[in-house]
Amino acid sequence: MNNKILLFLFFIFSFTFATEKLVEVRIFKQADILYLSEQGFDIITRKGDFLYILTDEKGIGELMGLGYPIKIVYEDYQKEMEKISLQYPSFQEVLFQLDSLARRFPEITKLETLGYSGSYPIVSMKITDNPLIEEEEPEIKITGCHHGNEKISTAICLYYIKRLLNEYYENPLINYLVNNREIWIIPILNSDGYVRNRRYNNNNVDLNRDYGYMWAGSGNSPSPLSQNETKIMKELSVNNNFSFSYDYHSAASYVNYLWDFHPKDPPDSNYIIYLSQRYADSTYGSSTTRLVPINGYDWYMVRGSSQDYLFGVFGTLSWTIETQQPSSQIQIDSIGMANYRAFIDVLRIMKKGIIGKVIDSITNEPIPALITFYSPKRWHIYNDPFLGDFYKPLPEGEYNMIVYACGYYPKMIENIIVNPDTATEILVKLIPNENPIGFAYRVYYVKRTDTDSLNPTLTTDCLGLPDSLFYSLCFGGEIVLEVDKRKPIRNFSGIDFVVYEGDDGITESYDCYVSLDLINWHYCGRGLGTQGFDLNNTPLDSAYYIKIVDVNSGSNNLPYDGFDLDGVIYYIGEVGIAENNVNKRINNDKFRIFNYLGQNISNRGIKNLKKGVYFIKNREEIRKIVKIRD
Ligand SMILES: [Zn+2]
Structure with a gap:
């Protein structure tokens, strides 16, 4: 695997981009950030009342036309970035360093190519004992250079790798942490941007606007998770349950915490803010190294960021660390050292809370x-x-x-x-269900069209079985949910799955689509409130993805605007006649009722139902019993 990286041939294709200028824009209120972002301006940082925007002559004309006072910071942004980058190793030097470290420490490293950014490899270094196998250990992800010209972020990653490896045999704490954690470090995500010293990737997309959570098409992203780099990060998170993630960026001095997209804090925010302060406290040293915590939205709103995605979709506690980008080696090392202290502290405390394992109660x-x-x-x-x-x-x-x-x-x-400061360990034994109810397992992406300040609902509430908690899509909003691929939605006779609406007092409509590959979407019908859908209306025999698009219109100024999604459920067990298997005629003569815990409550006094499979959220909702299969 290492040889592959060494044998990699370095081609530089010549691209031409219009000269980018860095412009300082005076703003007067927080809403200016939303407004300029919606106008398509690439905001790359903010200091107090000033936004820093990458644009060209045309954009400068537009900004002035909109009445914003502006000042040109760099006439040729690229040229300034070239000057700063001289202190940093080339892409090839980074690969050589990683390769030689992996060769020196084969027993605790695994160097691999995750995929490609343009024509350059995206390389990860996994550091742990027994690195070739997965162990029952908490996992953390450290990522540099979403933006290819923020090279200090790669220097920080390399600093971490060198310290961990060089201290492994000498320092008992490092030895313990490496042996009992799985540490994934991706020093350069945007390899193409690193080579060209550009913020954007080879498709001119800002990768930290391309992730699929509250995506809004900023940074030239054509669709959620549209780029190789972000797709690779998604796969890595699907296969490794990271409980912590830190993305490194420059140039500011912040521990930037959730959310980037929304002013309302997530339910875990007290702990997140505590951990942010704790990280910042470790970065003492000098004004070059010292960081302060800041809420992402308060700093400047970003849609489609990595940190929002990792938490929103996977529940990974995620941060964007913004450091300064110095051009002297001494300062680069001092920033590396200050963040390393914080990183080691995170490794120490990351196994606190509730931990455990989920197993089959029989096997x-x-x-x-x-x-x-x-x-x-x-x-x-x-x-x-x-x-x-x-x-x-x-x-x-x-x-x-x-x-x-x-x-x-x-x-x-x-x-x-x-x-306090401990982990409670739980062994969860699940009982197999021969006739289980399927449900939305994970969000693939979610888009909103509003500026979100009033919506209090959470996407975490539309996963699992319906329970009356819901996520409001907003007018024109859209969500794609994944089911467990081992038990997909299948085409039986009649209804195949039900979209559940939560109750905000208004029954709302939506369009429903299904897909197997996320490329070909098939229209399943228009729903109004809780409604069943039939795959027979599509060419598919089974489906992995469900897309729900709000079709109501309005100004998005109420908290529960748009369709209120409580969940998606489907019955996996055999009943009636499966259309693709005429011999399966099972329990064709009676009804079954399942509750929100998947329990069959058919014998508990509910009578006079036509044959079929029903779902009921709880006893109080007896009138709202819903048929989920004929
Ligand atoms: Zn950045």
């Missing part, structure tokens, strides 16, 4: 699972899809969770006590 085999939290509400997480282990970082307190896995009864676990 004891690990099962991939969705783990949700309620009262207090906390964001969901996933366990490791191969080993079943999970880590939910939480401060002391009492928690309740529901664990969902396709093909099993959901399991509610109540009153879990987490003591």
Whole structure:
């Protein structure tokens, strides 16, 4: 594998881009950030009342036309970036350094090419004992150079790698942490941008606007997760349940925390803010190294960022660390050292909260699972899809969770006590269900059209079985949900899946589409409120993805605007006559009712239903019993 990297041939294709200028724009209110972002301006940083925007002559004319006072900081931004980059290693030098370190420390490293950015490899270094196998250990991801010209971020990654490896045999703490964590470091995500010293990738897309959570098409991103680099990051997160992630950027001095897209804090925000301050406190040294915590939205709103995506979709606690970008080696090293202190502290404390493993109660085999939290509400997480282990970082307190896995009864676990600075360990044994209810397992992407300041609902509430908690799409909003591919939605006779609406007092309409490959979408019909859909209306026999698009119109000025999605469910068990198997005539003569925990409650006094499969959220909702299969 290492040889592959060394044998890689370096071609530089010549691209020509219009001369980019860095412009300082005076703003007067927070709404100016939203406005300029919606006008398509590439905001790259903010200092107080000034935004810094990359644009050309035409853009400068437009900014002036809009009445903003501007000042040109760099006439030729690229030329300034070239000057700064002289202190930093070339792309080839970075690969050589990684390769020689991997050769020196083969017992604790795995160097691999995850894919390509343009024609250049995206290389990751995994640091842990037994690096070639997956172990039951908490995982962390460190990423440099989403923006190819922010080379200090790569220098920080290299600094971490060198310190960890060189201290492994000498320093007992480092030895312990490397042996008991899985540390993934991607020093350069935007390899093409690094080679060309450009912020954008080879398609001129800002990668930190291309992720699929609250995506809005900023930074020239044509669609959510449209680029190789972001798709590769998605796959890495699907296969490794990272509980922490830090993306390094420059040039500011911030520990930037969730959310970037929205002013309302996520349910875990007290702990996130505590951890942000703790990180910042470790960066003491000088004004060059010292960072301060800042809320992403308060700094400047960004849609489609990596940190929002990793938390929103996977529940990974994620930060954007913005450091200065110095041009002297001494300062580069001092920034590396200050952040390394913070990073080691994170490695030390990352195994606190609720940890455990999800297994089959009969075979004891690990099962991939969705783990949700309620009262207090906390964001969901996933366990490791191969080993079943999970880590939910939480401060002391009492928690309740529901664990969902396709093909099993959901399991509610109540009153879990987490003591200060410790981990409470839970072995979750799920009971197989021969006639299980399928559900939306993960968000693939979500788009909003509003500026979001009033919407209090959370996407974590439309996963798992319907429970009356919901996510409001906003007018014109859109969401794509994934189901467990091992138990997809299938085409039986009649209804194949049901889209559940939460109750905000208004029944709203939406268009529903299904897909197997995310490329070909098939229209399934227009829904109004809770409604069943039939794959027979499409060419598909089975589906992995469901897209729900709000079709209502309005000004998005109320909290629950748009369709309110409680969940998507489908019945996997055999019943009636499967259209593709005429011999399967099972239980054709009676009805079955399942509740929100997937339990069959057919014998509990509910009578006079036509044959079929029904779902009921709870006893109080007896009038709202919903047929999910004929
Ligand atoms: Zn950046």
